[in-house]
Amino acid sequence: MEGAEPVNKKLGAALSGGALLVVALSGCSGSSDDGNKELDAWAAKVCQTVPAQQAKIVAAYDALAKVAKDGAPEELQKTDSKAFQDLSDGFKGHASALQSAGAPPGVEGGAQKHQDAVKELTALSTSYANLKKQVDALDTKDQAKFASGLEDVSERMKGVSKQYKSAVASVQNLEQGDVKQAVTEQAGCKKIAPSAPAANS
Secondary structure (H helix, E strand, O other), rough: OHHHHHHHHHHHHHHHHOHHHHHHHHOOOOOOOOOOHHHHHHHHHHHHHHHHHHHHHHHHHHHHHHHHOOOOOOHHHHHHHHHHHHHHHHHHHHHHHHHHHOOOOOOHHHHHHHHHHHHHHHHHHHHHHHHHHHOOOOOEEEEEEHHHHHHHHHHHHHHHHHHHHHHHHHHHOOHHHHHHHHHOOHHHHHHOOOOOOOOOO
């Protein structure tokens, strides 16, 4: 366990940064004018499932941060596996909500921005699904192999960290101007997530 503990902490620090994306996805507090009814209806579709997906994502990051500090190999593997699955499902849910709603109506360049956001969120979901597979394959009975496996997971998280930033940028690019105003009026998209440390190990 001595050799794995520093790796566990390193992994936990890397994993915690993804909660930053939740803030971008949940919008910002603010007020809008009377707005566009069609755009408001679009925002309502997008925000309908946000609370459930957001709760799942935040809980997953909390679990990862907790187990990384003092978890035994078996517990770490079990918790990480579930958390990665929840993160994959959560971000896939955000992508599906956007996909189902379609491009925001009456927005210049909205179709391309919408497509980019869906693509980035889907890619992030896939990366978490792959991390789950990697964690599930770790050998908890061999401490050396387990520590080495965690190092590999931590290394892969550096690439996922870049995806966080790319997904945040794509969502923020979509949610500008009138779109941002419409989204912030929806209860499901109110900013309720706390900030988190940057994903940097």
